Amino acid sequence: MSKGPVAAVVALLLIAGGWAAVWHPSIAPVQAHATFPAEQITRGAELAAVGDCAVCHTASGGQPYAGGRGVPTPFGTVYATNITPDADTGIGQWSLAAFQRAMRDGIDRSGRHLYPVLPYPHFTRASDADIAAMYAFLMTRAPVSQRAPPNDLPFPLDNRALLAGWNLLYLKPGPWQPDPAQDADWNNGAYLVEAIGHCGACHTPHNSLGAEKSSQALAGGQAENWYAPPLQSASPARQPWTEDALANYLRTGFDAHHGAAAGPMTAVTEELASVPQADVRAMAVYIASLMPKSGPGAVAERDAGDPHTQAMFAGACGGCHGVDAPMTRDGAPSLALSTLVNAPTPQGAIQVILHGIPWREGKSAPYMPSFAFALTDAQIADLAGYLREKYSDKPAWSDLPAEVAKARETSS
DSSP: OOHHHHHHHHHHHHHHHHHHHHOOOOOOOOSOOOOOOHHHHHHHHHHHHHTTHHHHHBOTTSOTTOBOOEEEETTEEEEOOOOSSOTTTSSTTOOHHHHHHHHHHSBOTTSOBOOTTSOHHHHTTSOHHHHHHHHHHHHTSOOOOOOOOOOBOOTTTTOTTHHHHHHHHHOOOSOOOOOTTSOHHHHHHHHIIIIISOTHHHHSOBOTTSOBOGGGTTSOEEETTEEEOOSSTTOOOSSOOOHHHHHHHHHHSEETTTEEOOTHHHHHHHHHTTSOHHHHHHHHHHHHHHSOSOOOOOOOOOOOSOHHHHHHHHHHTHHHHSTTOHHHHTTOOOGGGOTTTTSSSSHHHHHHHHHOBOOOTTSOOOOBOOOTTTSOHHHHHHHHHHHHHHHOOSOOOSOHHHHHHHHHHHHO
């Protein structure tokens, strides 16, 4: 964003915010917490898994919920904070009221505005009981003394006062409301997807100020430089997502007719594996109701690419994805069914080639090696173009070398 638009944005947010909205009082610290019922802690653990709290608030190799993980955004990197009950560096002095204000309004105990990387625009719709359950769970974790690194945001976006204006423009507080025309499963799934699970934070396009475009809910977006496909009628899936397929995918990270979870979605499915099956099923019921009921099916594989690219595919990919490969014979779907290969952007396909799908020790889960160091940018661009031409009837992706360079830069 250039200096001119930034200045205009700053002026707009300051005017929209106003001093009354910028300033918030601190909430008195608590020195001790009452004990929590076991069933409340258990429910809080389940909701924290639906909300991916550990995913964002645990650094690579770090202690659970102790923060320090950098979350990339179009504006810079925001580091997740410590949400263990450590009194000095975590939320150990937070009352339930302070926690609730952070979850609903994006204001921490001391009165500071929180960046909407914390998806409080979704959590604001959570019920009192569920916020209290998540609080009980977090307050019974092991305290860890660890401060998050300072955020890496340029001036003036490092000024939290601007967020008051952002909230006035885009935060729509209020409890989630069930749809009386739908059954209990659908409503439970809608609540978990829209409020606790905040799926729209990744799967909805955002405007230039980082707010979700509410008129395009779940129409596809970005997740840490990965493509997050639509979860509604615009889904590029070649075969329709059924309730059974979605429920299985959300819990295991794999479906035989669609493929494997990759990128940030891998961690989401790991978390959902610990969530009660009924809740995951409800999420699947809701999402499936938004998706197309039929699909075009897989296209027949076509001859594509020059001999050099064909040979590269055979050497790097054919052992798993070739017609006669053992993985294909054992039920792995053809790349012609891949959402990423059929997506409107090459971003996901490029990221998977670069980063693969990590090995998950002790779990029967898909794995794919990274080719980031084995292939050059030009080779990855050629390979992505080959996959699109061979396994999809969609138009060729444009400017693949630039897309690869961008993906490589943002992941370095």
